[in-house]
Amino acid sequence: FYFARPIAKKPTFLRLRGSFEYEIQSWKYSIPIFFTTRGFDTFRNREISSGGSAIREQLADLDLQIIIDYSLVEWKELEEEEPTGNEWEDRKVGRRKDFLLRRMELAKHFIRTNIEPKWMVLCLLPVLPPELRPIIHIDENKLVSSDINELYRRIIYRNNTLTDLLTTSRSTPEELIMCQEKLLQEAVDTLLDNGICG
Template sequence: MSTEGGSIRQQLANLDLRIIIDYSLVEWKELEEEEPTGNEWEDRKVGRRKDFLLRRMELAKHFIRTNIEPKWMVLRLLPVLPPELRPIYHIDDDKLVTSDINEIYRRIIYRNNTLTDLLTTSIATPEELIIS
């Protein structure tokens, strides 16, 4: 089993966009034929599901039309800007101001290290770790 982004990338690589469009269209048509229940909460739930299905079909059609593979959405390597383009400034004697990208890099590194530690020291499977 792949870990980290590799497993997500593998799942995206196995997607058949035409099947997703077909199943979504069938479900949308079934929901379209249903009469309103009179229950406002249920009717909104059905409306949100129909909106979701439309967005899913539009996205899948866009990927097909533009020859984009869904697996390309997962980065295998993280491009890092050189330090000169993400400087740290000293303000006053005790305050530091950094670029927002530094904070993003810090979070990515922290999460990656935490996941790696959990995968090597835990008996849980990767799916259990990601869900929790």
């Protein structure tokens, strides 16, 4: 899924919509440039984030105090409501109140411990030291290594392939790049979660 997030101080396609009301001719001729291969890359990099970077940007923009304040207001409104007599609706309200309490507790914990929510998204992959993932010589021609070495090798290979696709050719199909990004994410998931993708 994608989040649209215009970056300030850059002319973006999402901001150009208002310009059409004034019938400025130069915008009408500039728009198709955004949808060429090179132009779309610029458009995507400025306005659309996907994957972990999108989640990280959303977490970076959180104002924890506002989350606490809005959650408290909503919780108080739900607390003042009378039971409806409908068991399903009353349980739904109860679950919502429990959710709001957990949200406020988590936000307060982040504030109290001075933790930024964006720190929950990994930007750099931790690598175990070689002592914890040894390669052992059995015979002259035989090596035995830890399974984790194979996982790291797969990540490095897929990352290098993605880097080559992004840097060497401007005509690489977007679907191929997205497929390679998914393969890289699956390799990282396998390393961190023992194959549990998500």
